[in-house]
Amino acid sequence: MPITRSILATAAQHPDRPAIVGESAALSYAELAEDGRRVIAAVRHLLAQAPSLPTPATETQGAPVIAVSSTSAFEAARIMAGLAGYRAVSATIDPRWPVDHQRHVIAEVGIGLVIVDDDEAEARLRSALGPDWGGVVVPVQRFREIEAQVQPAEPPQVRDADEPYLMLFSSGTTSSPKAFLKTRGQYRANFAVSSRYLEPLPGVATLAPGAFAYSLTLYATVECLASGGEAHLADELSLPGLGQRVAQQRITRIVTVPAVLRGIIAQATRRPEDFAGLELIVVGGANLPNALREDLRRVLPHVRLISYYGAAEIGFIGDARGDDSTWNQIYDGVQVEIRDDAGHPVPDGEIGTLWVLADSRSDDYIAGTADVHLLDEHGWATVGDQGRAAVVGGERQLQLLGRKGDIINVGGHKVALPEVTRAYAGLTVAGKHREAVAVGLPDTALGTAVALVIEAGELVSADSGGPVCADSREQNGPAQALGEQLSKAALREHGRARLAPQFIPTKYYAVKALPRTVGGKVRTAETVKLIQAGGKGVVRL
Template sequence: MPITHVVLQTAEQHPDRIAIAGEDGRLTYAELVEDSRHMFAAVESLHRAQPEPPAPAPETRGIPITAVSVESAFHTSRIVAGLAGYRAVSATLDPRWPIEHRVGVVLSTDIGVIVSDSADLAEALAARGWTGTVVSLQEFRELEGGAVPAPMPAVRGGEEPFLMLFSSGTTSNPKAFLKTREQYRANVAVSSAHLEPLPGVATLAPGPVSYSLTLYALIECMATGGSAHMADQFDAIDAGRRIAAVGITRVVAVPAVAQGLAVAARRDPERFASLELVVTGGANLPESIRTGLAEALPGVRLISYYGAAEIGFIGDSRDGDGTLISLYDGIEASIRDDAGNPVPDGELGTLWIRADACSDGYLAGTTTEVLRGADGWATVHDQGRLVPAEGGQSAAEAGPGTGGASTGGVASAEAGAAGSPAPRPRLQLVGRRGDIAVTGGHKVALPEVERAFDGMPGLGAVCAVALPDAALGTVVALVVEPESAAGVPGKAQLQEWAHARLAPQFVPRRWYAVDRLPRTVGQKIRRPATAELVQEGRARRL
């Protein structure tokens, strides 16, 4: 169902229900509708005032692009949600991205208006001849206050693009892609069926709205008549207060937030009495986090979903470490080799997905990389394998047309013939293409090496990397950081732990320690940067 239809319907039937709340304000559904009229009028006036407006990327079909790049999750959310009811494409640029990334995105997509408090961004764009407009958040709010309200928001055609998102922005130049309204309606249909963004549900989504996980949490709340409680960043104590004060029942966040909630709940469990569900995404969920949350909040369920911003929601896991994924209805998966050929069942390869929510492709101005083929199959180069469901057949045994996997490593989430669903194979994720090392003739999934060290006493985060070796070509090394000031375990302890949990070819050949592993602004460990530390001699060899 279109997001704008639900927003207008909720504003009429439940005008006082909270739509968006954050540290800088709150809007009911009735207020959101009225706010969007003033906000769009301000946006439109900024675009129209430009003598030589940037021509937006051709993939937008001539619709001007408006970007928000401010720290405030509340104001970012209300602008994105408000623009959804008008002829507009919105984008969120993380103000913590390197300046060259932000400038590159703006110039390659020809964003026309940016709400940003960054003086260096405005100066850098002006120096490059950009003819668009940068306006501060305060200036934008003053424009809104004096604007003649635009007409009411309205449901628009499904083929029209309305969101521009980015695949990265921390380790490489960001690749932009669009979501049409129809693609996002398909995405909401999947998440509504499995991740429980139900009407009236209060969801806490801490973190920058520039993260696709947080942005999608906002949109799915608006598309289902729920309440989106946003936070500029995650703070466990503040989260506990908000959960108790508002009666929040659902949290959508990265796995580290689930860990923080568990720690806070051990200190003051009463504050979390209303919480029913934690939904995590964006990274594999260590089993220790699932266990810790279950111990601290035994009545709270945890769903770890897998998806790609370009493709949409793909599946989820509800036990273990989040690497064994049950595919959602309507999602097809295929595992292929580098030549694009299906691999035998159980073998490692590149994951391809066919789903209605998938974007058409990357914007040509930002990359030459292909997302989606003419046959509708798409890949973001995640690596994995299809494994039989517990008690079920392998994909080859199931055969075509059984509702499980067909031969050739293709899995479908459809039911079996004659009303008797066959056990469906599940998807086992191992990481991105750069997460696979070939050493001594063996393919080694580096994330699988890392997961073996989950729960080792005295060990903080770890990162497995591939290093050049004269004899083997490549060897696996593990770089570790300490859990506390006591330091990291010794090499002998690490080796003993590894041999007890890994196949011989997966056991690291070299061991290094650093005070802190390199991370993205979203706190994901940066594998290439970690390998550079080792090769440049900036890690201590154990």
């Protein structure tokens, strides 16, 4: 990891500088350097007490795997940082995963110690793992007590580049997570890219709200500590007092997701003075709606915005800045290639699967957690993202179009659903911003049709639903009120002004709320199921 050297150097030069700041606790760099000695000592003590430790996955090179499954971003961050200077693999398991998903990854990768929130979480996980699992589950408070009792270990050391350190997971919200490792060298390569483009500078106070299990939050913490900056964390993405915290803790940089950016814009509209010291917002995820850029510029014209694209398995790939989020510059040192289903490169401008060659890529998924491979025989990596490449403004750039399921065939034409979704970003109905998402639905004439689903909130009551035509004179009650606000003809004209003919939605629906992940992303597969099931809360326009 790139952080041990930086933690020790910053502790020596700026011992009182905040290193990790949570919602109710903080550690300076001097405290963090010493904290790691107690963390590893407590870990060794607990592992020594285990009756029969699981064998770590072969890919870990025999290093013990230590997992934190806690809602406290501060606890997860300090343990991750504390383990960095020792021979150990650190993992973060989202406590909101189904317990069966947690059991699966713990058993498959040979995790020996899991630190959880409380006694209830401990009992639940122990029951799921069963009597044959020989590892240790311990609540955070008990782990803290052991840290205070044991003799601190030897000082941390900068480790070899080829040692595995971080174990990360794909999303475990709807399917069993895939596990993969990052060596210290791979993360050093990752930091070399992000530090050049995303400005995690020494001494800069960065706020990264959200569960530490999110790769965005975890890496924002890593890059802050690697640069000698301040990592300010919040346990949830939803942070009503975000503006006050930005002002009080003198935050100049925020790393977050589009959902939080909307919240920042809303808070800045009411209290712009809270954000007077903010200089930069870095948003993870490609294809940030341009409407959000415009809204941020309107309320906080002094704040710069960078939206980056990357994959945890691969690393940072490119970013968009300025007025347009559609095309991403490709970072120096990163090579990209767009391929068809047979694995052959496609001409610029055509849609295909994105493959990347970068030093920060992982070697593969851990056996037993995935039935696919990350790399091809030449070392190129893919996570299945779809996109196109083309020369824009004199340089070859990248446009992301979602995962393979986001590309549908409509009457013989390839349609990228995220492009349709982008065209409807910033939709305002009844004086409020309404999020809309494009999905593909079966159609007898076209095979698949483009449908637009609008999150209409209070305009859809729990009693409205079914195949109701919004402009029908026969309807009444909530559906009639919805029809007065949402016109199918107006929505179609909105699309005609922004999209190619085959991209224009032919079906329109309104729902009270779109299905979302815990991170706030719309779950398109669940949205399709919701529409197909119909019933209450779904209105066809």
